[in-house]
Amino acid sequence: MKKFFLGFAVVSLLIAGVLSYFASSDPDGLDKTAQDTGMAAHAQQHPLAGSTFADYSLGGDSRFTGLAGVLGVLAVLGLSFGLFWLLRKKTPSTDTAD
Amino acid sequence: MHMSDGLLNAPVSVAFLVIAAAAVGFALVKARADLDDRTAPMAGLVATFIFAVQMINFPILPGASGHLLGGALAAILVGPYVGALCVTIVLVVQCLLFADGGLTALGANVTNMALIGTATGFVVAVALRKLAERGKGGLAAVAFISAFVNTLLAATGFVVEYAIGGAGGVEIGKVALLMWGMHALIGIGEGLITAVTVTSVASIRPDLVFLLRGSRKPLEVRS
Numbered sequence: 001m002k003k004f005f006l007g008f009a010v011v012s013l014l015i016a017g018v019l020s021y022f023a024s025s026d027p028d029g030l031d032k033t034a035q036d037t038g039m040a041a042h043a044q045q046h047p048l049a050g051s052t053f054a055d056y057s058l059g060g061d062s063r064f065t066g067l068a069g070v071l072g073v074l075a076v077l078g079l080s081f082g083l084f085w086l087l088r089k090k091t092p093s094t095d096t097a098d
Numbered sequence: 099m100h101m102s103d104g105l106l107n108a109p110v111s112v113a114f115l116v117i118a119a120a121a122v123g124f125a126l127v128k129a130r131a132d133l134d135d136r137t138a139p140m141a142g143l144v145a146t147f148i149f150a151v152q153m154i155n156f157p158i159l160p161g162a163s164g165h166l167l168g169g170a171l172a173a174i175l176v177g178p179y180v181g182a183l184c185v186t187i188v189l190v191v192q193c194l195l196f197a198d199g200g201l202t203a204l205g206a207n208v209t210n211m212a213l214i215g216t217a218t219g220f221v222v223a224v225a226l227r228k229l230a231e232r233g234k235g236g237l238a239a240v241a242f243i244s245a246f247v248n249t250l251l252a253a254t255g256f257v258v259e260y261a262i263g264g265a266g267g268v269e270i271g272k273v274a275l276l277m278w279g280m281h282a283l284i285g286i287g288e289g290l291i292t293a294v295t296v297t298s299v300a301s302i303r304p305d306l307v308f309l310l311r312g313s314r315k316p317l318e319v320r321s
Contacts, residue, residue, distance in 0.1 A: 004303050008143040016150035024155040024163035029280035030099045030256060032162040037272055042265035044104035046197040054197035056153065068196065069153055075195060076149040080187045081142030084180065087126070088133035 009077065016069030020056070099167060099252060099281075100192065100199030100207050108202070110263030115205030121213050122186055128179040132308070140306050141176045145184035147295070148172060152188065156287050164284030167252055169215025170223060170245040171292045175299060177308040178220040185212035210255035219248035223309050230309055237300055238293040240309075245292035249285035253277045 027035060034040035048054060053071065058064035106114070133141065148168035155163035168188070172181030186208050192198040199207045222244035223230065230240040257277050261270045300307045 004306075005139055005143060008147060012143070012146045012150040015147075016153055020150075020153040023153060023165075024157045026155070026157060026161050026163040028099060028155060029158070029162060029164050029253065029277065029284050030101055032280060033273060033276040034101075034105060036276060037266070037268040039105055039260075039264065039266040039268050039273075040102075042104045043102040044200070046102065047201050048194065048197040051195075051197060053195055056196050056198070065153075069150065072153075072191060072195060073146055073150055075191050076188055077142055077146040079191065080145035080184060081139065083183070083187070084129075084133055084138040084141040087130050088135065088138040089130060090135075 009073075012073050012077075013070060016073045017066040020065050020069045099165075099211060099256070100189070101203045101256065103200030103202045105200075105265055106203060106206055106259055107263040107265055110259060111202040111206060113205075114209050114259065115202070118186075118205040118208040118213065122183065122208065125179040125182045125186075129177075129183055132177040132180050137176060137180070137306070137308075141180045141184060144172050144175050144181070145187050148184060149188045149191065151291060152192070158280060158283040158287070162280055164280065164287055166288055166291050167211045167215045167249055169211060169217075169248040169252065170219025170241065170288075171295055173216045173220035174223050174241060174244065174292070174296050174309045175307055178216055181220065182212050182216040185216055206256070206259050210252045210259075214255045215248040215252040218251040219244045222247045227309060234297050234301065237307075237310075238297050241293040241296040242289035245289040246285040249281050249288045250278065253281035 031040070034043060046054070052059060053068045054060070056065050056068040056072070058067060148166065148171065151166045152168065153165070155165045158164050168185050169181065172184045175181070176184065189199060189204065189208055189212060193201060193204050223240055226240040226243065229236040257270065257274045260273050296307065300310065304310055
């Protein structure tokens with residue numbers, strides 16, 4: 001059981017940390033629609049556009065996309081694991097030591 | 099499919115923030131029943147996996163790409179309520195940590211990808227559950243179809259939101275045609291990723307696939 005969860009986490013880390021370098025940098029379907037129709041002219045810059053990891057980079061340097069990806073994986077893992085662990089039903093059949 | 103701020107006008111953006119907050123609150127209440135010591139870690143990993151895979155934009159046309167949304171994937175593996183929360187967490191982290199997806203647009207983005215995507219993916223998957231229970235091929239087909247539908251309907255969410263309060267006055271037929279055309283292609287990618295992921299999990303830990311668990315509910319034995 002532990003092995004499966006560990007494997008799942010490692011796969012996510014590899015995708016975000018390594019495979020992310022091979023992702024297409026073309027606009028996605030919605031952004032392309034916005035560009036082609038001209039509605040993109042109304043798009044506003046993100047209030048946090050200047051933040052450290054904006055656009056999956058490190059200070060705007062996209063060579064660090066993998067690092068940003070790993071950080072994101074850890075952030076999502078921490079947040080979601082924490083939330084779901086707190087929300088879970090505590091079943092009487094399982095005695096957790098923690 | 100993360101829209102920036104400004105594509106929707108302020109009242110519509112705020113309205114969808116309220117709608118999304120209410121729906122996520124409802125999901126938080128309902129999710130409890132689907133979370134236990136075994137499924138809570140799984141749900142955390144599903145959210146994490148969706149974040150990672152969303153980084154991988156794949157080309158669909160010259161000059162255009164797409165990425166996984168993850169609604170059907172999450173719904174099939176951890177159920178609709180927990181699944182909606184998984185995608186919501188991903189969108190919040192992307193917005194706040196990576197400036198991906200507008201801040202005032204967060205409500206509309208959550209509505210499209212986390213709520214509409216997960217709900218429609220789940221409805222389709224449940225409707226086809228008999229096929230999914232037939233074996234690996236059936237499960238792959240169900241995962242593909244529900245993911246394809248979740249992509250198209252999440253795209254439709256944006257079309258509707260733009261029709262209600264979009265900036266720039268672009269003819270809605272044009273928006274719909276471009277969104278549906280491109281998301282039909284993205285939906286194929288979403289379907290393939292979802293099918294591979296769900297069948298991989300099912301072949302190792304079928305007990306962790308929410309969709310397959312439902313059928314065994316009447317036989318559930320408490321130890």
